[in-house]
Amino acid sequence: MRAAVVTTFGGPERVELAEVAVPQPAAGQVRVRVRAAGLNPVDGAVRAGVFGGAGQRLGLGWDVAGEIDAVGPGVDGWAEGRRVVGLHYGPVKPLGTHAEYVVLDASAVAAAPASVDDTAAAALPLSGLTAARAVDLLGLAPGDSVLITGAAGVVGGLAVQLAARAGLVVTALAGEGDEEFVRSLGAAGFVPRGSAPAEPVDGVLDAAVLGETALGFVREGGAYVGLIPGAAPAAERGIRVEEQEVAPDGALLARLSALVDAGALTLRVAGTFDLSEAAKAHTALATPGTRGRLILTVSP
Template sequence: MVHAIGVTEPGGPDALVELDLEPEPLGPGQVRIRVTSAAVNPTDTLVRSRPRQGEADGVRVPGMDVAGTISEIGPDVDRPFQIGDAVMAIVVPSGEHGGYRSDLVVPARSVAKIPAGLPDAEAATVPMNGLTAQLALDTLALPAGATVAVTGAAGTLGGYFVQLAKLAGLVVVADAAPQDEEFVRSCGADVVLPRGDGFVAEVRRLYPHGVDGLLDAAVLDAAALPAVKDGGTLVTVRGWQGDGTDRVRVAPIFVRGYAEEAEKLDRLAELAGDGRLTLRVAGQPPAAEAADAHRSLEKHGVRGRFVLRFA
């Protein structure tokens, strides 16, 4: 049996319980991972609390980021993996299939080797948020020298986005609370403005016509629109599709569409390994303490990710 953390009835953090599940079958193009670390993300709280969608949704395992070692390789895998390789992976959760389990089968193209010397707990914070940041950049499709803003810059997604945007040659305008300014500047932000209600007004003061694009990692939705110039792009991460006007292109992104972008995941692993991505782990509780990690996450203000440890 496989040790997992999940819910049988949706609810708050206390709905998370330890489960014994059957191993998942291994198919073509897939690998099996012995999971040692699983990052806790805000999306996991939605999986935990979402109302049941029928009897088939009776057991639900959250988790979109894992790290561990490859224990089995299926046929027709076109990635250079061997048994025992240390890897990180993005997971698209569905029912019993999620990152909070000690044995997990995923497409090989959702997996990347962990660079030598990088701890698995840190590596587990990269795949989902890193790919989301890259997807946002690709969706904005801005040329080098363009100006991009980001809300929620001190968060995991926001921090990765700032660093990837600088690598792409963009001018980055970011928000930050006073205690986060040093971190956001260390990520390479060119302009750091106070987060909160005045952020958009400050952007327009500095850039009277607005910035070329914006990633709304803080989920401001309509409140972020005035920061973007006419014809610019606002990327959203929770499905918001705009206010019905067409002055700004609003582009919702969903990382599950990038879950098998193997080459992009390989590059993120390389950047993490050589220190060009800043990895932050808020704590490493045992998997059995997942409820406590969810409670801490929902208090907001947590920097970095809690990473559940599986024996």
């Protein structure tokens, strides 16, 4: 089968399409026939060698949407032909979701949203799980205020929707031209990039990775949640500092899928590329101002 991999670190030109063996599901696993797979910034970091793995063949891709093709021993509740979404965690792995088939633990998949096609569904797993876990880590109560930086981005936009649904009073920090968009997602307030909120907030979800600057917007004793492990600022003024680290979670992914079907969670696709165009997609990934997730599609 075909799979997008890197064997030498560098720019988009290092992404190659390789012929590899079709993976076989072990006990507790399912094999998914990939129809679409998200391209995330972490894939660019893997390609560039940020996570190491020199001398190895590294697979790319974390998000997947498709249908179950085979079921390993001991798997209950899943059958061949079921449409699913899933997260294939890990930056250093021999095979990712940018391939024709991928094997996942059965606990890492969920029924795909029935209201959207595979291309849109592939934008959900990594970004949705990241946003949902970050909102939960805030530990805020309905009526509390939260500032979400990078609110017009893929993760930030999902976080705005989830936080507003949880009853939080959301202020979005984004580019000046994004105000109407982030308010349509549920933001009650808006702060242009480079500015500060008028008063301290109960919590910050720092999708833009502003670090100490964003921490300065939090009231004494409030909460700060970062999205990149190891990148959060040091705690101060009694502020609780948390770092979200995504993990496969089929149960949470199922709840997010249900929100998509209920019209409560909007998925955004910025563009699509065939699997054979993986290197071209990586070039697009580096283009500033992309609004939505880039998706690799795999023809039947």
